[in-house]
Amino acid sequence: MASVLVVEDDPAIRAALIEILTGDGHVVRSAADGFSGLREVTQGPLDAVILDLGLPDLDGSDALRMIRGISQVPVLVVTARDDDAEIVRLLNAGADDYLVKPFSSGQLTARLTAVLRRVGRAVASVPGGLHEGPTATQGPMVVGELRVDAMARTAHLGGRELQLTRREFDLLAFLAGNAGRVVSKRKILTEVWRESYVDDATIDVHLSALRRKLGERAIRPRYLHTVRGVGIKLVTPP
Secondary structure (H helix, E strand, O other): OOEEEEEOOOHHHHHHHHHHHHHOOOEEEEEOOHHHHHHHHHHOOOOEEEEEOEOOOOEHHHHHHHHHHHOOOOEEEEEOOOOHHHHHHHHHHOOOEEEEOOOOHHHHHHHHHHHHHHHHOEEEEEOOEEEEEOOOOOOOEEEOOEEEEOOOOEEEEOOEEOOOOHHHHHHHHHHHHOOOOOEOHHHHHHHHHOOOOOOHHHHHHHHHHHHHHOOOEOOEOOOEEEEOOOEEEEOOOO
16 A cells, blocks of 8 residues: 555546545545645655646646655656657656556556555565565665665765665665675666666766765775676675
């Protein structure tokens, strides 16, 4: 069960979405316009937002940008726009996934479940390979002075909380869950991004940002080490 906010101005569509989601066991809140949706985001914990782009008071892409300014809650965009460039722009702006109208209840359920699983999962280090561990049982991962708590989605270095974006945290948590093990960029793309259009340069940008926040540089790594031609590994500094 998840707490889901539906932001949709069409009463019939909004009612249908609420019926589908409550039928799946979710707790549903709703808003009929963008600013009401933003207020709902600030009112209490949410596990996901389903955001229509065609809102009467605020373009959905602007609403997405404003949501990202105050929360890292997963956002599933619902749109009638099927232009590839527009979809890529929305994903790059912070959407976690999208659905193009019209869609079936099964598609909605599957996409929402995938988003919740992808964003909320914790990673664990298990002998013999990479493994996704359940968030309910995964404790904080400690590597040297670095402490990554997948449940709380927080990371601390030497007791100081790191200010990470959602994707930076996902990447760091994945590497921490496989500490001491070289992870290929292809595996990172599969397990962290799960998006076919993302390339290696995207990982490099996020790794560079992580290094800055960890107080290191690629030429003098402490935690994040590049194994040329193989991948990345997170290690305890000597």
